[in-house]
Amino acid sequence: MSQKRKRTPDLPSDTAKDVYCSEAIDDRQSKFIAYYSPTLPAKQLQNLAQIKSASHKILAWRKESKQRSLTGNAAQYDIGHDDDGEKYGGKRVEKVLEQMRVTGACVVARWYGGVMLGPLRFTHMEECAKGAVMKWREHEAEEVGKRRRVEEEGLQRGRLARTLGERDGSIEVLRAMAMEKEGKVREALVAGMADLDGESKDDGAAEAALTPSSPSTTAVVSPQRAAPEYSSMPIDRLRALDKARDATIAFLLKRISKAEADLAALGETQRPP
Structure with missing residues (x-):
């Protein structure tokens, strides 16, 4: 049975500001980490310095297209992926972006440890991709909360000053x-x-x-x-x-x-x- 341990890797200081990293998954000498960015170009994300040594950099992206549907209501998306040697891996990461309804790019880095993991490797890729997107969502929720608190304090300051x-x-x-x-x-x-x-x-x-x-x-x-x-x-x-x-x-x-x-x-x- 495979053994996996989760940990959050330390990000190098040169990591792009708008990049969100999943916890690492270690399984039989293989390691998986995902990076998601809502703004960084896909290829730039794939070339992050901290994953330069990875055996595979499975990439997927989902960007809103300038084109519109015939009805003019539904948004259209440009989607794509790069398996980078892990056949079908890119499509699995692309599916995560679609299911979570986010736009941006996600790269799952795998360091191969010499032991074949079989289909389980796709589960690790998807889990890491979801974890990276969730880190971004948590960050967004915190930012929304901060802005709301600032607005509420501003309103309260005005009321208190008048009172x-x-x-x-x-x-x-x-x-x-x-x-x-x-x-x-x-x-x-x-x-x-x-x-x-x-x-x-x-x-x-x-x-x-x-x-x-x-x-x-x-x-x-x-x-x-x-x-x-x-x-x-x-x-x-x-x-x-x-x-x-x-x-x-x-x-x-x-x-x-x-x-x-x-x-x-x-x-x-x-x-x-």
Whole structure:
């Protein structure tokens, strides 16, 4: 029974960029490796430096033709093969390209080890050819995924940039509202203390003692800051800022709710019996 071991060969640095290599199949001193390219000319693929020493370089190609069918709908293909000493081998590789519905060229290199493999050699050729095409498909799927992620990140960056700008405005409004309500709480506390002590004439002194920097008496003007350039920030930074803005808004809403509750409680205690 034949024994075969699969491994992925190391490609030389001069391998064409758009060439995809199958795993190697070793069987009784014979070795099979396939190379597929959707763009490289067939003969150029057959003359790759890394298979120069191969006993056979079985080649097949399938290219879309400039001609069209009579209906003008179905695409036509120029197909062909080169057995290179392995009779019927080229046709088997050509069949793989047709079955997998790909265009391009595929060469299966065989290093003959001195033992006749019989029809099994065709199985190895087809398996290698399919493996090389699958390597290309995996690469294409990865590239599509990368492009999709870039597009999605671009859309998300735009949404986050707009949202952050809107939230900055909301935070300014909420912060002003919180300060206003908290100032009213302080004023109510001062007024209540003055009523209890019967010292209305010292209202100003009492208020100054309790709230030396009360916004009701002191206007605090924050320096004007330029709006951040959100559109130029990395996506991870924008996501972190989005979470931070959520936390800030939640905190300000709690401040407002507490101030409103304090005002309601003070109103009840100061209401005459």
